[in-house]
Structures are given as C-alpha cells and as structure tokens.
Amino acid sequence: MTRSGQSSPFPTLDDAILGGKRVLVRVDLNVPMENGRITDLTRIDRVLSNIREISQKGAKVIILSHLGRPKNGPEAETSLKSVAVALEHELQQMVYFASDCVGPVAKSSVAALRNGDILLLENTRFHAGETKNDPDFVNQLAELGDLYVNDAFSTSHRAHASTEGIAHKLPAYAGRTMQRELEMLTGMLAHPERPVAAIVGGAKVSTKLELLGNLMRRVEFLFIGGGMANTFLAASGKSVGKSLCETQLAETARKIMADADEANCQLILPVDAIVATRFEPNASCRAVDIDSVGDDDMILDIGPRTISKLVGVLAAARTVVWNGPVGAFETPPFQAGTVALAKVCAVLTKTHSLDTIAGGGDTIAALNQANAFNDFTYVSTAGGAFLEWLEGKLLPGVEALRGQKAA
Numbered sequence: 001m002t003r004s005g006q007s008s009p010f011p012t013l014d015d016a017i018l019g020g021k022r023v024l025v026r027v028d029l030n031v032p033m034e035n036g037r038i039t040d041l042t043r044i045d046r047v048l049s050n051i052r053e054i055s056q057k058g059a060k061v062i063i064l065s066h067l068g069r070p071k072n073g074p075e076a077e078t079s080l081k082s083v084a085v086a087l088e089h090e091l092q093q094m095v096y097f098a099s100d101c102v103g104p105v106a107k108s109s110v111a112a113l114r115n116g117d118i119l120l121l122e123n124t125r126f127h128a129g130e131t132k133n134d135p136d137f138v139n140q141l142a143e144l145g146d147l148y149v150n151d152a153f154s155t156s157h158r159a160h161a162s163t164e165g166i167a168h169k170l171p172a173y174a175g176r177t178m179q180r181e182l183e184m185l186t187g188m189l190a191h192p193e194r195p196v197a198a199i200v201g202g203a204k205v206s207t208k209l210e211l212l213g214n215l216m217r218r219v220e221f222l223f224i225g226g227g228m229a230n231t232f233l234a235a236s237g238k239s240v241g242k243s244l245c246e247t248q249l250a251e252t253a254r255k256i257m258a259d260a261d262e263a264n265c266q267l268i269l270p271v272d273a274i275v276a277t278r279f280e281p282n283a284s285c286r287a288v289d290i291d292s293v294g295d296d297d298m299i300l301d302i303g304p305r306t307i308s309k310l311v312g313v314l315a316a317a318r319t320v321v322w323n324g325p326v327g328a329f330e331t332p333p334f335q336a337g338t339v340a341l342a343k344v345c346a347v348l349t350k351t352h353s354l355d356t357i358a359g360g361g362d363t364i365a366a367l368n369q370a371n372a373f374n375d376f377t378y379v380s381t382a383g384g385a386f387l388e389w390l391e392g393k394l395l396p397g398v399e400a401l402r403g404q405k406a407a
Contacts (some may be wrong), residue, residue: 010174010182010401013050016147019058020115024145025051025175026162028152028381029065029083029120036077038086042364043154043381048090050151050176051118055093060113062144063087064101064162066125066155074126084120095120102127102140110144124162131160138165151175153182154382156397157389167400174401182398184378185389188357193318194220199310199341201226201324202362205249210391211323212256216265221313223268225302225326225337232257232269233299238290241275241297268313272303274327274334281331301327302337311344314354320345322358323390325366339370346375359386 027047032039055061068078081097088095094117098109101121109119121144124130129137138161142148148170150156155163156178166172174182196219200208205228216222224232227244234240235253260267269290275297276285287303288294302310314320322345329335348354358367359380367373380386385395 021146023059025149026064026152028154058115061118063120133165142169148172149175151177156395157385159396163397196319197221197317199322201326203227205231214392216260243299270302270306272305273299274301300334319355338366342370342372346372
C-alpha cells in the first residue's frame with residue numbers, strides 16, 4: 001500500500017513466485033570510488049534487504065548494474081569485481097562474480113547457480129548496447145533470466161537495456177527499494193500533508209528551471225537558496241557583488257517570480273547572507289543584510305535572519321521537499337545555514353510535526369554532515385531520477401513496470 005492508502009500500480013515481490021527461478025535484479029551499485037576503494041556504501045546498503053529476500057525465497061539471484069561511464073568497453077577502474085567483494089561482505093553471504101554480463105561467460109555462470117545463490121555480472125556499460133537500449137543486447141540479457149526485478153530507481157530516468165528494455169521481455173517487478181521509493185514519492189508528493197514547503201538550492205538556475213516551474217504549482221512555500229538565489233536577487237535589483245550569478249537569466253527569474261505569485265506560491269529569497277571576499281576554507285566572513293552586499297563580496301551562505309524566517313516556514317508546514325544545499329556547505333564556515341535547516345527538519349520530523357523528503361547527491365552529503373540523514377522521513381539516493389520525478393517527468397524504467405501483469 002502507498003502512503004495515501006492506494007494499492008501499488010506496480011507489481012512487487014509480493015506478486016512474484018520466485019522459488020527456483022532465475023531472477024535478473026537491476027540495482028544501482030554505481031558507488032563512489034577512490035584509488036580502487038569504495039568511499040560510501042549507502043547504495044549497497046539500500047539494496048541488501050531486496051537481494052536477501054529474493055535469495056531466501058529460493059531464487060537464483062543474478063545482479064545487473066553499471067559503474068561509472070566507461071567509454072571504450074571493459075576497463076579495470078570501472079569493473080564491478082571490487083564491488084562484488086564489498087557486496088559479499090555486507091550481505092555476509094557468498095557473491096559469485098562473472099567477468100561479463102552477456103555471452104558464454106555469463107551463461108555458464110548462471111547455469112552453475114543453485115537456488116539461493118547470488119551472482120553479480122560485470123558492468124553492463126562495458127557494452128555499447130546498454131546505453132543504446134539495443135534490442136540484441138536486451139535479448140542477450142533476457143536470455144539469462146526468467147523474471148526481472150528493477151530495484152534501481154536512481155537509474156530509471158534512463159531508457160537503457162537493463163533498466164527499461166528488459167522489462168518488456170520478461171515478467172517485471174519493482175524491487176523493495178524501488179517500491180519504497182515509489183510509495184514515498186507518490187504518497188508524499190502526489191498526496192502530501194499541507195501546507196507544503198520546498199527548499200531548492202544548488203549553483204545554477206539553468207539546471208532547475210523545470211523543477212521550479214513544477215514545484216510552484218504544487219507547494220505553498222518555495223525557498224530558493226545557494227548560488228541560484230543570487231540570480232533571483234540580481235533580477236530583483238539587488239547587488240550580489242562577485243557572487244556566482246547567471247545574469248543572462250534575469251528575465252527568466254522575474255518570470256518565475258511572477259508565475260509563483262499567480263500560482264499562490266510564496267517564493268522566498270534570502271533576506272541576509274554570509275559573505276566573504278575570498279572563497280576558501282575558514283575565510284574571514286560576515287553576515288550582512290541582503291541590501292548591503294559589497295562590490296567585492298561573494299554570497300556563500302544564508303544569514304541568521306533568513307534561517308529564522310525559514311524555521312518559521314518549516315514550523316508552519318506539514319511536508320517539506322528538499323533538493324540542493326542553500327550555501328557552499330563543502331567549505332567551512334559556509335555550511336552553517338544548510339546544517340541548521342537540516343537539524344530543524346530532523347527535529348520536526350522526529351516529533352511527527354513534519355514529513356520530510358530529500359534527494360540528490362549534494363543534499364545527501366549535506367544531511368550526513370548535519371547528522372540528519374536518518375531522521376528524515378525519506379531520503380532518496382537518486383540524483384537525476386529524483387530531480388526528473390520532481391520536475392513531473394515520466395521515468396522510462398518506472399513506466400516499463402506500470403501495468404505489468406504478475407506471473
């Protein structure tokens with residue numbers, strides 16, 4: 001059931017007979033790597049329960065994933081071999097690895113599986129047919145399984161062979177991670193508790209025009225922070241000094257503000273800011289009124305009056321959607337505004353005063369920095385897919401599951 005009480009429009013593992021079947025499971029193991037080592041296990045941790053359930057129900061689990069963006073076929077730095085080791089450690093169950101995802105190697109590896117075994121196939125993007133959704137490559141993947149489970153919402157905005165094409169070849173189901181994501185998004189965003197507030201940050205307006213246009217029709221409060229806010233402030237006649245600013249989008253910003261007003265959405269901009277003349281760690285900085293930004297100043301965070309104003313908005317809201325930090329949070333001391341808002345959201349969530357949903361890589365990093373990640377109602381590990389969902393777009397990998405009949 002979704003949060004709104006409606007049954008899921010997508011077949012889930014509850015609808016599948018898994019025992020003895022070869023189950024192709026698409027997950028997102030595109031984990032951050034540094035010198036061959038995984039630096040963040042979040043994406044692996046999210047899919048463990050889904051893999052365990054399919055294995056424990058007696059299926060042969062055949063895992064598909066990509067890693068990075070290999071350009072010319074196989075390459076050592078984007079091989080999933082090291083990920084197989086980490087997956088095995090986290091599952092505390094043997095994970096076999098095949099050095100290809102199709103062809104003789106994959107076929108023989110699948111044929112050797114016993115019920116309950118887990119096999120990770122090599123990076124699907126080592127084959128050009130993956131991103132091209134090539135029918136021949138889709139067929140080669142489909143030959144390896146009896147059923148298909150998509151547990152990778154974060155890659156479902158791409159119509160690739162392993163995320164979309166294969167769902168048309170085999171009985172297809174949403175995995176538990178995908179199911180949870182869809183239930184939270186369709187519940188909290190399609191049928192939210194009102195009033196709804198949105199926090200949208202990040203560097204550039206140009207990357208989030210569709211997001212702003214969609215949100216303003218769905219929320220009562222829309223706060224714009226980060227570098228994006230500078231473009232709106234400049235379009236409103238404010239001086240932003242040497243701050244990051246897309247001056248060419250001034251007219252676009254003014255139209256967004258006018259459209260928000262027409263949609264009865266209160267668009268909120270910073271009323272004060274933390275500024276510095278140099279953007280570097282521990283740079284000397286000060287809080288200034290938004291009308292007092294100097295010619296040599298860079299706006300790098302929201303100020304205390306803005307934080308107080310937003311605390312009031314959050315206290316009045318029942319749902320908040322957050323995408324993007326409101327300051328240069330990676331560089332101290334410019335993380336204060338983002339961290340403060342994250343902590344307030346966390347407290348209000350824990351007291352059941354607020355439903356909180358957040359997503360995007362930078363947002364996750366900021367919530368982790370504030371130790372607030374686990375206190376939000378839901379945090380999506382998806383980046384582009386989460387953003388496109390908020391923009392109101394249909395995601396190919398999700399749509400391929402819609403209307404599937406259980407088998």
